[in-house]
Amino acid sequence: MSKKLPTRQEDYSAWYNDLVKRAGLAENSAVRGCMVIKPYGYAIWEKMQRQLDDMFKRTGHENAYFPLFVPKSLFEAEETNAEGFAKECAVVTHYRLQTDPDKPGKLRVDPNAKLEEELIVRPTSEAIIWSTYKNWIQSYRDLPLLINQWANVVRWEMRTRLFLRTAEFLWQEGHTAHATSTEAVAETRQMLDVYAEFAEEHLALPVVKGVKTPNERFAGAVDTYCIEALMQDGKALQAGTSHFLGQNFAKAFDVQFANKEGGLEYVWGTSWGVSTRLMGALIMAHSDDEGLVLPPKLAPIQVVIIPIYKTGELDALLERIRPIQQGLAQRGISVKLDARDTERPGFKFAEWEMKGVPVRLAIGARDLDAGTVEAARRDTKQKLQLPLADVVDSVDKLLNDIQFTIYERAKAYQASHTTRVESYDEFKQVLDTKGGFVVAHYDGTSETEELIKEQTKATVRCLPLAEADEEGVCMVTGKPSPRRAWFARAY
Numbered sequence: 001m002s003k004k005l006p007t008r009q010e011d012y013s014a015w016y017n018d019l020v021k022r023a024g025l026a027e028n029s030a031v032r033g034c035m036v037i038k039p040y041g042y043a044i045w046e047k048m049q050r051q052l053d054d055m056f057k058r059t060g061h062e063n064a065y066f067p068l069f070v071p072k073s074l075f076e077a078e079e080t081n082a083e084g085f086a087k088e089c090a091v092v093t094h095y096r097l098q099t100d101p102d103k104p105g106k107l108r109v110d111p112n113a114k115l116e117e118e119l120i121v122r123p124t125s126e127a128i129i130w131s132t133y134k135n136w137i138q139s140y141r142d143l144p145l146l147i148n149q150w151a152n153v154v155r156w157e158m159r160t161r162l163f164l165r166t167a168e169f170l171w172q173e174g175h176t177a178h179a180t181s182t183e184a185v186a187e188t189r190q191m192l193d194v195y196a197e198f199a200e201e202h203l204a205l206p207v208v209k210g211v212k213t214p215n216e217r218f219a220g221a222v223d224t225y226c227i228e229a230l231m232q233d234g235k236a237l238q239a240g241t242s243h244f245l246g247q248n249f250a251k252a253f254d255v256q257f258a259n260k261e262g263g264l265e266y267v268w269g270t271s272w273g274v275s276t277r278l279m280g281a282l283i284m285a286h287s288d289d290e291g292l293v294l295p296p297k298l299a300p301i302q303v304v305i306i307p308i309y310k311t312g313e314l315d316a317l318l319e320r321i322r323p324i325q326q327g328l329a330q331r332g333i334s335v336k337l338d339a340r341d342t343e344r345p346g347f348k349f350a351e352w353e354m355k356g357v358p359v360r361l362a363i364g365a366r367d368l369d370a371g372t373v374e375a376a377r378r379d380t381k382q383k384l385q386l387p388l389a390d391v392v393d394s395v396d397k398l399l400n401d402i403q404f405t406i407y408e409r410a411k412a413y414q415a416s417h418t419t420r421v422e423s424y425d426e427f428k429q430v431l432d433t434k435g436g437f438v439v440a441h442y443d444g445t446s447e448t449e450e451l452i453k454e455q456t457k458a459t460v461r462c463l464p465l466a467e468a469d470e471e472g473v474c475m476v477t478g479k480p481s482p483r484r485a486w487f488a489r490a491y
Helices: 012-022 039-058 079-088 126-136 181-201 248-252 277-286 314-330 345-354 365-369 388-416 424-433 446-456
Strands: 026-028 035-037 069-071 090-094 097-099 107-109 114-121 145-154 168-178 208-211 223-230 236-246 256-258 264-266 268-275 303-308 335-337 359-364 372-377 383-387 418-420 437-441 459-464 484-488
Touching (some): 039 145, 079 248, 126 145, 168 181, 181 236, 181 268, 223 277, 236 248, 277 388, 359 365, 365 372, 372 388, 424 437
Parallel strands (some): 303 359
Antiparallel strands (some): 069 114, 372 383, 459 484
């Protein structure tokens, strides 16, 4: 691990890209725009998945799976949704290859195997799911229908960045149907709260809950709610969205139910999702110039034990270390004993530091004889002497403290990089010199929003749910503004 990462200060983008590869999270694939998620990166995603899945099930949702392909006629049934995703779609037009008669050993698309109707590789699954719900929903007794799927989607991207923007990515998408608008809005808000709780409790990432403007709304939604997080370079990242779909998809796919009075009504819908983009958020919000910093709740390895020994002493030392390893494992702590005799301790220290393991225990015979164990925290680099007698309890408390400290550090960064401004000049100056969230009045029109985006590259991230209305004037046009919006440059 001799080569150092670029620093965040000198080149944040190069730091991020290099870190993702050096920490063994992901790499570019042979397919342009797509990534290979490596085992260590996938282990983090699995921990996210497991936790979120439990949270979904606790709120009454069930998992199902729907096809990867969507017939074009179904996809275009909800026009706003189809138009919103049209430019990002991968399209299947043929169903067979054949040997190329002009190029021995090569293949070509069989011109006689053209599909009668093109298939869209799903960029999102509303169309295929709502066409299925038409068969599942007949009566109010069938509602609410609370379904989630874990899947991959494809949104054609030419300018990609590992985890943050790739042509194919992994996600979950919830799709629910309800008898009333009130119930559907409550579901939308409930799932936003689930995402916020997950982000703050597990990713150690403070987020702002809010609603998107019409310009930033999901195509086909009546309202889009979001959680917005701040990265260490002062840019925002949308970490999750929850959409109130109204009756738009129910009407597009004729999904009606017989109510208690026997009349027919269209159902009310929601959809909500988070993706492997959360991996990017995790990396960018917490990591440092030496590598990953992982919150213990999502670290694949929470504790690494590195034996410190002289030639010929390793086997005897391992016998004394294994009870510590077993005690930690029995407590539910994920622990790795790095007993490789091919690498020196300094190499191992740097390697596990790069991978963001929260706690490192360096244990030698002399330490054990003295009744102590040396622990190093990944988040603060602090070294501690833990008493051997209660090392499991001490490590458990240390992991909890690290989780808390990482969150508090990110929260302090967000607070110090949230600036309220009154004028457009001040708005632009803060964006250029400090970054972060800039809280300002604007007149709420799409035209002003587009002008600000064009001139400053900042977008309205959200109108926060926790912030009250506040009369003011638009910083650009001077027109009345009923409340402040949160702006930022974003990923």
